[in-house]
Amino acid sequence: MASNTGQVRNNPFSRNQSPSPVPSSSNVRPKSMVLNSPLAGSQSPTNVHSRHQSYSALAGVVSPPNQNGGKQFLSNSRGGGSTSNTFAPSFIKTDDVRHAPEPVQGIEGENDFSGKRYVWLKDPQAAFVKGWIVEELGDNHILVQCDDGSQREVNADSVDKVNPAKFDKADDMAELTHLNEASVVHNLHMRYQADLIYTYSGLFLVAINPYCPLPIYTNEYINMYRGQGREETKPHIYAMADEAFRNLVDEGENQSILVTGESGAGKTENTKKVIQYLAAVAHSESPVKSKSLQHSNLSQQILRANPILEAFGNAQTVRNNNSSRFGKFIRIEFTRTGSIAGAFIDWYLLEKSRVVRLNAHERNYHIFYQLLKGADRKMKQDFLIEGQDVEDFAYTRDGHDTITGVSDRDEWNSLIEAFEVMGFLEKEQVSILRTVAAVLHLGNITVMKESRGADQARLAPDARAHAERVCKLLGMPVEPFLQGLLHPRVKAGREWVEKVQTPEQVRLALDALAKGIYERSFGDLVTRINRQLDRAGMGMDDSHFIGVLDIAGFEIFEENSFEQLCINYTNEKLQQFFNHHMFVLEQEEYAREQIEWKFIDFGHDLQPTIDLIELPNPIGIFSCLDEDSVMPKATDKSFTEKLHSLWDRKTPKYRPSRLGQGFMLTHYAAEVEYSTEGWLEKNKDPLNDNVTRLLATSTDKHVASLFIDCADVEDESGATRSRVKKGLFRTVAQRHKEQLSSLMAQLHSTHPHFVRCIIPNHKKTTQTTQRPACARPATLQWCA
């Protein structure tokens, strides 16, 4: 996908650039740095409930900890912490060795040659302003001359120290003498303005989206990072990929790279760079020539899986012209000698509601537009879309029809080329694309009331023609399809009865069908890609993998629903994983250095919220939802009341909504208010089984295979029964919990590396000359 802007900037690493000064202590990077924002968990919800605000899985981790004499101690983000269930080495004392934040009076002298003492002041507009202390006024107050010309009288405890100028553009924020939020933002901003988009922050890498192509991903760069330790190079995503690769080859340990950040921050771009790097360095490792050729093809295929995934799984949103609307974990499998042996993609939480409903200024999945713009005449005829365009279809007409700077026709050509590189036969391609056309036609079937007085639905005048197209493309007969849609038969005891359907119910059923077909097609597509990439048979005993996780960050919208709970639950688990990993490393380091410290496992801090969501006993939110999803009389309201009765006042993490039907949940990043409207339906995700039974017997093998689980089966007595009822039915919550648990198990088997992507502004554009106008504590976003 094209970048959002066409500008190319200079090479930030070239010799005539002012390089990032190397602070005297930078030869040896500290092994680790724990960064937990004391603010991350304590933000007032009023601050954070803004539309489309989203927090990364690692929200809070860029903000600094308390300091003590340059030594960083683990600090608990909520000011307390359990010391139970620890596995601390015996020599560690549990005395409280943490210290209060350094008071500014403790400034150890001047921090520039003029003898001035510089401090950062919080500022509602600019987030932070720099100034120097003119006078100490007593009563713990100081008078500060700010860089913006103003003089301000502030409490000395509210300011932070400024680092000496020699630390400007430090490669690693762990090197800063004064590690505070303002200094971190300042350092990132200075680097960003010099096109230094990557910065270490202890063990993790911060990446700021440049919103324009930088010449830092060439083969020359790959060679520069190949086999080099971090100390020998500048911060870069390649350095992280190389470290993972070297660990894998040298130590035979599985590796993972977790790329997180809010929408548009650059997760997918960085994920692609990791894969590009691994494909380049791993393939040349191959010792045998013929094998090398085969692996080169495989590397190519791994790279070319992306245009396919992006065509079907990405869309334009207000945040990002090429936003991935699903999460993915790409596992690249290696032989012991470090050659690529295969790859496997797991996907999570495809935003299927987008198929049928668009926000203004957004688009549906790219594939719809690519098909309408790019397909040749013959294909359009076969798919019954000849002469039709974006505005002719209900599912595409409400959004944008184009993205500036992107040609859907060119993207279509890349897609077809990618299909070919991936070894998809033409027949397969046609089957896959035919279902996309069928989804478009489904959106055009309109229904109306039978008569003014009756609620029963009937087809609108031109709807039959659309229904015929759908049925032709999906290989099913029209009459039973319409019958199943307008008069579905349901079993009441031993009898089959016809149900009356209102136009709204039929519309919902049609949309559910469109979403179901699209999601199943997407899943099938990934399965086919995996089949192509599975060269050696995954799970070989002696193979190892590097897994790259690209998943949506923490989300808080004006209205948060079930989808946000699933994403935030995922992020809560990832944050716990990060905290725990950092904690283990710190513990090892302290044990090595025989440092006395208080044991706090931050992972445990998040456990109460995780339990509240996932525990079956006492019954957590997901289990309660599952229980009510099969109760005939349960409603969203009764489910919410049940939740309140189970959890209100039982845990500080849960409380009923102040307004409306829902609840508030305290996550690590913020307290989020969830509205429970529609949760039972969302969790059951029902499809009209009259129609899915037809699809399961479609004359089109591809369509039939997508719905094979909906086929009737015969029991011993010869009677037909739905296969679904036999126990294959899985709620969305159940499926997500299982998938996440499998992902976490895989991550726990790896040596993890963390990349935190940051968005510089919300305009989808390259850097402005303005200073960061605001830095939200948990995300360090810059709102230009």
Ligand SMILES: Nc1ncnc2c1ncn2[C@@H]1O[C@H](COP(=O)(O)OP(=O)(O)OP(=O)(O)O)[C@@H](O)[C@H]1O
């Ligand atoms: N390293 C980079 N170099 C150049 N452009 C970049 C880079 N990273 C991101 N971009 C630009 O920003 C856009 C958004 O990035 P990307 O799609 O990776 O974000 P994301 O975090 O994956 O977002 P989402 O969660 O919405 O999928 C890209 O399409 C590209 O134009």
